[in-house]
Amino acid sequence: MPAAKSYVTPLDYEKMTPEEREWAVLTGRADLDRAMKEGTPRSTTPPASPPAQPSADYAVVGKPQKDLEGYRIVTGKSTFTVDVYLPDMLYVRVLRSPLPHAKITSIDTSKAAALPGVYGIITYKDIPAQVLAGLKPVMASEPALVGDPIAAVAAVDETVAEDALNLINVQYQQLPFIVDPIAGAKSGAPLALSNLQSNVSGPDFKVVRGDVNQGFASADVTVEHTVNTQDQQHVALEPHIAVARWDNDVLTMWTSSQYTHAIARIVAATLGMPYSKVRVISAFTGGGFGDKTAVYPYHLVAALLAKKTMRPVRYELTRLDVFYEGSHHFQVVQDIKLGFKKDGTLVALQADSTARLGAYSRGSGLAGDTLSGARLEYNIPNILLNGRGVITNTSSAGARRSVGEASGMFALETLMDVAAEKLGMDPVDLRLKNINETGDPESKLPWTSNGLRDCITNGASAFNWKSRWQGWANVNKGAGPLKTGVGFMALASNKGSKSPPMTAVVEINVDGSVRVVQGAAHIGGPQRTTFAIIAAETLGANLDQLSVSEPDTAFTTDTGIVAGSRATKSVGSAVKAAAEDARAQLLGYAAAKFSKDLSRTVNPQDLAVTNGQISLQTDSSVKPITFADAVNSGFIIVDGQQVPAAATIIGRAVVPPVTQYAQQTYAAAFYEVQVNVQTGVVRVTDAMQIHDVGKVINPLQLTNQVHGGSVQGTGFALTEDYIYDTATGIPVSSNLDDYKMLMINDVPKITALFVESNDAVGPFGAKGIGEPAFMAAAAAISNAIYYAAGIRLTSLPMNPKRVLEALKA
């Protein structure tokens, strides 16, 4: 690690919204901030990671397991929030702003209220000033984007509610608006909201390491480019929805969510209620990808209209509503520059990142996240990074499968390819030469593990890179209109980490069955199956003994969000620790029973548990006992005396945050594309991703995550684009035809390979996968397009229009 002193913008927690604090935890910024503020880490020699166990030693971990919920899903019996219909329920529709920025000068709902079947209407006049969804108004008085909510109607059905919207008369005074973040950052630009001093939100995110000017002065080769990545919508297929019901002073809300506890906590705080009196349920979540992590206006619309009418209220957003009100993977414009020695050694990095925040995101954290991978993937002694967020009259920026890192990795890894050509090096060798295998130079904390070198070398071998990539002399050498080429990228990510809160309960019942009680969303991971595997392995139980609870804040504890690729590593750590607690108690009961039955002392450490059987390791002639035998031979303490009684075992865990390590996930990606130079159409024809997952918990579902991530990442690279008309501020691709996603006929063969680096703090050495799988695509595709057709595309998506323009240039 370089000796030079580093500077990283400190976080100002007091000025941050709960959502921003959550992001800071998810993106590793909170860990970095704590490490920087505390100076020297508490221990310079963190505990060594436990030795890796070969997969063969595990009974359940590392074996392919189908989703325990799979048969419920395929028979249509899994209860998504959209399937919640309550007696006497009302339906909601919302009137939305047609203008990107305006002030409401008058609003008249009297005709709508008089329509038979209408039971409640709210506008900004009905909402107390402190009631906001994060920073978003529940109902806007100064709409700041096309689609901002203006009025909500609860009626006997959606048709009546829709009819009522047409009877609401709103007069607007149009205000100047801004869509483009670069223009918006300039002084004199129209302000996105009238209470702003500037569209630039807060101080820049800044990292200084070494001396970047000296670094570039010492460089033999310098490369730079500007990269523009687009606004995307997640398009989780289950639309956002909230169903709210009040029972006196208790609010129950069903919502399609990645984090029920946060919804309960924030809705309670917003409405001035105790957290304990808001119950949030999300049994199955139909996709999220980061878009179902926060409280939105629709949650509060449902709660407020249910309170006003004292009837259950259901608000299921239309797809258009989701495009407007949902969060967006934000547009980022990045200038990035790298300096190298002749032999390929990296000596300097400078990057500047401007993120479009939309109307209601704030701060420079999102721009900072685009720069995080560049800071940590390679050894670079001299760095200057700057990032800022710009408020605009567009849908709000938010977490989307990687937050900002996918954009940052696209900028860095395409520039590494440019550099490799200029240096005359194989792009694989250039990465291998510069990997930072030590730790975070700013926090001085070592990595929990780093398998990037193995990802790259194993992948290069499996993809047959050395024969498919034939040197820089062979760029654009194909004949005919269909040109084929291969491309490569490496990847480091702060996602997939272990972060608080991490809590779980593992119960062993009197019949020996096991219930894992945890509050994380089931959203395709499949998370409940992962937790069952971890608990079964830890306990020595059979998988069919296990059941795992659905997220319901009335019965489960807060174990954090299912986002940031954290479920396996973070929630899995909690489940493992709770299972260890339960196992210790189980062995205590079992030892007591063996002692009694054999009339000699048997200690818990003499016992082994496999396949749901507890056996005496020291004497194989003794018949093993079951979990039920052990639990039923247990005792409880009454007046200091042991009284025999069967009692459910309750193992519990609250896992502390990781303070002695920095955490990263790693991957390499190899893609082959075919470019049609007549039509500009690019097709991916072969894809391979190699991920350092620490330890494979469930190979079947891990492979599925890579398939899905690769396809979404290819959509990011080639097709998906949420476009605003800059003249009117109206989004023009807010439907599933114009917002083009990959379908089954667009998908090539995808190969998923894994490296097991044995993470020091993950359960069984595991780390996360969801977001890295999404990130490991776009740069490899861009690099492959260059190799095929000789064009460097630095704006996403790389659609036919951009390909043809580049070919003409």
Next chain:
Amino acid sequence: MKTILHLRVNGQDHEVYVAVHKTLLEVLREDLNLTGTKHGCELGECGTCTVLVDGEPVLSCLALPIELQGREITTVEGLADGATPHPLQTAFAELGAAQCGYCTPGVLMASKTLLDHNPHPSRDEIKHALAGNLCRCTGYAKIYEAVELASKT
């Protein structure tokens, strides 16, 4: 305006009194409590709400039940034979071809028509049959494999 409709769904006759403009998706979910069929986009763009009418895939968000009286409507709830899942359901569950599972009922119904007409489809034929069904989780690879597995049983 409301009217009485006679609908045959999953082999059972139903009489419902509903507004004439209600879509088949809405009637299935709201009036017949068959919530296995899901709403994705209400514009016929995502394939999530696919059901079968006389064995052919139909986007229920665009279909009017008033035009479907006397026709045989099949939803995901009608796919299994009692407690025995359809081979497609078994294959999707065993291979993890359903992840979040929200698009799965629509994909299953489109796949059923394919296998009914063509018991051993090629990859290209699967591709063609399912090209209208958006899935945001799986990356489609396991969907191919599941349809192929089901075609062998």
